[in-house]
Amino acid sequence: MEQRRLSQLLALNHELAMALPKSNHVELGTYSQFVVSALQACISADAIVVLQAQGDVLIPQAFTGLAPEVMGRHFKLTEHPRLANIAKAPEQPVIFSSDCALSDPYDGMLLAEDGELPVHACMGFSLYEQGQLLGAVTFDSLTPNAFDAYSRSLLTMIQSTVSAHYSAVLNTHKLAKRAQSGLAMLHELSHQAQNMIGESPPMERLKSDINLVANSDLSVLIQGETGTGKELVARQVHSSSSRCNAPFVQVNCASLPENLAESEFFGHRKGAFTGADSNREGKFLVADQGTLFLDEIGELPLHIQSKLLRALQSGEIQPVGSDKPHHVNVRIVAATNRDLQKEVEEGRFRADLYHRLRVFPLQVPPLRERVTDIVPLAGYFVEQLRKKLGVSQLVIDQSLLEQLKTHDWPGNVRELEHVLSRAALKAKHADWQKDIIKITPLHCELTYVEAAAAEQRNETTLLESSAFSSLKVATEQFQKQLILQKLNNEHLNWSATARTLDIDRANLVRLAKRLGIETIKKVK
Template structure:
């Protein structure tokens, strides 16, 4: 028997969403306690089909069935009704659950059947609730008024459950979309670190090591060496790879807006704040925040950044509430932060917080033969952008690129290749294979050799002026010709002192002597 108190208790039970129980099943459980039955099912309307969402007393395969409404007279009658509908125990209409009751094998004998259509506030049919009992008089004492109230409660709960399911689906879709867009953005320009030099092999090993941790990382290196690429690799190899990597260039931050950029602001927090806005820390919550040019950050912001690193606490501009974020910080700078600390331009405590695991990206001039590998990578990229079927570097160009000291590092090499390819395409547009020659590269070796030597305080080979006619030479022949000339030139400059020559060429002395013998260079001893 249903009474007002039991209806109130059911309403209170339905109002308390149990996160441990699926909401459709929660509705079934509440109804089963109020009106005991042998079988109960909650079905939602999808076009002209009813889909079971939760069942009790029916075989598990019922959840996989889809009931076409016009093929099941009882379900059709419930859907067409505006109020709960009880079928006579001897109703001739076939039951959609024949053979599906757990309590009875085979066809359902004479039994009680109750159906409730469930509508939303706009009187749109959401679904139906069906109850079956092997006791033919099980539902006889239920009043239509109480059943109508119960139907309204069930409809409200179903409507909320369906909306929640829709929101969750949208949230999952949005999350997956963000992850896909984030990964696409990270990988669009490539994430592979090109290079086989010892410096780059060591860097790759360090990236794999630190990526697996949650340590803050400070990436140091000259402008154009690829610090952002290192940060992307750390993020993609970390446990946070499915979460966003948010980029913030500290050098481009106006001091009066820096706090808002970091922590967001509330509507009306300051002049021009016409709407609330999340800061980079909120956007990066659960993921990684890459702070580029951290050495340019104003001192006032350094103390606030330190607080976040220490406690994870942030405070939105214009709000009193303290929020917590879970963000891994990777910072990068081309400055010597130790010197900045010594001169009072950077906080020592922040420096130590950021540099839990420092990484140094070597300049291109210290990466030995990586120049040609990188040039090949950029040639392929540029050919694709310029719609060139085949683009290559001449032997002379390769030699030229290895001679240059690259003060602008990898970024400069990329730009040189891009400009040279454009010039080569303009001059050779009728040719099947476009070749980049030294004339396209616009590099002044002589002008830069003294400057770079002074800058790096290293002894380097002077600009090579020996011309190589490669038209009838293979790559090996051209390389041997170049190597022969370079070694001979350096031996003469060092009075045939093999040790000094080896140091200048950055090779082992014994290897240099063996290479000279193979190339037919006379071996003279230095006294």
């Protein structure tokens, strides 16, 4: 038996060596999947996961035998004692007893499970190079004591073999990224790179564009629908740049009072206007040497746009009430969900400011165009919710995952997060006594949103196919369709819908009631 396993070890070494990249172009996830496949021939397990270390967090790179949501989870070592024990053992594997009281990070996620039984056997080994933790490999089985049959010497040799090959690939991967994007990319692991969830082609293109522009000082205009994650992209641009250790300052242009916008941007001096009781530094000065993120730039009034343009052109700001200008070195990143080109054509946005901001445009794809990212995103959000709700394990039922993948997501990633947050809270309330809490379609409000969308589609069909008897009927049908559409876009938020339609909220509710949209209001 031992001789056969030694032969498997030699085969493992050969397979991993053959899979090593022949150039600096390497996909870490692809190689990690090779590792998983090779290990399956050596060690019998219901689930195997290869994880990469980023600081004190382990992030799955490849797996077998688990629900796909695991790819979106980030396991902080301080919150997962089994993974922490594995990480602290650089020279030998760690086998946990079947009655180990420490929670397993994959409880409830094994595809081989019958019901919701927790994992019975768990083993893992860390991957190190010169004292630095590179990652870990974990093995789980529903068979108690499944890994006791393997000798420690064999498991240690497997650990050493995988660690050596994985180290070579990881170093090649780092060299490739450093060559591609400059030394600033070295900051990536210690900042928020791990939060850019998704490996779909649109996301890969976006990440590539971010890497390309990050280490320059070009102005960036981030465009995308509401809820796509434009702020996250802006932070990624900053954290991957040479300015990453300088301030990242955010201004929400939509919430700026028009009479205080100039003071917010450029600051003011004591006594400059009523209420100016002391000197105040503006956002430009606070962001000096760093990045100024102008969120919802399309909402900025025209007269403020002209003053902002002067600051961008000259690099000089003048606080309200001061005669002395200040020079600042600020990198501008702006974001909007509006079509600024159309806004320019219709006279609501300055053409010169538009071109000044749009030196390097970044388009954030809507969630419906990156369907393959929905499951890992759901896994990421559920792991965060597990910690916030203080439960041992929180998982998503497979049937719900299928529903999530088919939903249109008009609110994009933000809607996905909020839907899962509400569902997780309901699931915890229903099964608070269980160690493994499963989110099912019964806990999810997705059906209500789908019902609103279905009603909207029915109204659209009616408009297109019916010959109305009067202008009044046609007008009412159009109003009803428009309100339903805007409600769906704003996640059934009546206040936001009223703002979008430029109507008082109370008047909108009364109009909706007259048009027979009461059912949608009750859902909200």
